[in-house]
Amino acid sequence: MDGPDAKGLIFLVTSVLYKNECNILSQDEYVSPDGQFFMRTEFVAPQELDPEKVLKDLRENILSTAINLRINPKKKKDIVVLCTKEHHCLSDLLIRYNFDELDANILAVVSNYNVLQPLVSKFGIPFHYVSHEHKTREQHEEAILRTLEIYQPEYVVLAKYMRILSPEFVANYANKIVNIHHSFLPAFIGANPYRQAYERGVKIIGATAHFVNNHLDEGPIIAQNIKDVDHKYTYLDMARDGKEVEKSVLTQALKLVFNDRVFIYGNRTVIL
Template sequence: MISHNREQRARLLVSCPDQPGIVAHISTLLFTHKANIVQSDQYSTDPENGTFFMRVEFEWNESDTSFEAIHHAFVSLAGVHSLQFKLERASRKKRMALFVSKENHCLSELLWKWKAGELVADIPLVISNHDDNRIEVESYGIPFFHIPSTKNNRKEAEEEALTLLREHRIELVVLARYMQILTPNFVSAYPYKIINIHHSFLPAFIGANPYAKAFERGVKLIGATAHYVTDDLDEGPIIEQDIMRVNHRHTASDLRIAGRNIERIALARAVSWHLNDQLLVHGNKTIVF
């Protein structure tokens, strides 16, 4: 009998060359371990010679088999069928660090959702290049680290931050409006495990005060983009985007407020999808299940 609890539920992400029978192989493996599939999604870029992606949630009973035995079976299957896979217990909380500068709208959204149990993760620390948000962060019982960063000390500041991330065994870094450009050295330490948010006007209205520039141009749509960070500035795989229609009645201040609301919602969705193992990176795109 399957036990319907989070402790005995797991998530499987698979990518491999598309090939006949791969769904059957995965289903049969789970069946032989008396696991029950509760959700399954798949996608192929091209049925002839493309890449196949799959996400499965399943439950199992420890009295029948162990999580380790299921993982070992997938290791064997991967060797035969050239699978890349990730198998996670649904109950395991990923360790997430938040980076922020002065604006707190994205930070506050993430902290509130975490406190409400909507983001299943541990947040061992928040890092900032300003001290403005210390009181809010510490009110949640989360340690706050102020690491000033300028063009003159960027290397030292990043090394200090990386040391903290390693000490706290961080698995995901979220840039909740962190207004510093990360170096390739930092990015390489967390490949496809750094999520950033920015307004979707790019490449237009670059630089300071984009909403004022957008107001002057008379834009009709504003939005936000959440993406994984790569060495190419603001060009990593897009995870989520959202927009809002505006008109001539919106002032520059109205646009800024609306933009902040969209930013916090888009970022929270992207973070939630990553934590729930709903994302696979393919080239410079994401597959979102």
């Protein structure tokens, strides 16, 4: 739940759960400096209990209509992965999925190149090659959207998908597209961040997983991580070692997202 803070919110929620014989496993809450309340409660309900009944009880007790309430059953999310030519993030997702270690079902992989088809086919997952050649941006995005519609994914993961998505495309999956950017945002926004990092002579490189919104590389950040570099690194060395950071940050961010632990508030994330 999230919404404007008010006295007694924790008490009200825990009392409704108590009366419904739900056992709280963990509960975290946060109040932002400007008074927004966020709470995530993980509970086990009696088998016969209808989640809608709990939601109704909560709604009746929490009178403020500005409070958003959601009950998410514990289940894997359905996702589609978009990629271009680099394999490292996709490989990581495929291996985890193969061994049932990803909290998601990969329904399909979509790419504007067919380079990674052999990899994807090893894991028995549909691969859609949607080339951008001889297409306008609108036409290409339209083609991708049609492919996504087949699968109705709950989340779209950009695993090094190297094309910029238009606001119109993003609007179809608002707050449902997770991207991995190969820099420590907001440093080195835009193209060729490792080359920019090399030119600036930084001693640390990084990667950022974030939700995609209308403004390129400016969506709410979910996770970031870094790696030390030194003067011996060319920008190609940075790109090579950066891949390790990219895939670990994406994995970390997706684990949070797929477990319903990420709240979006303005351009920030609250992770409970």
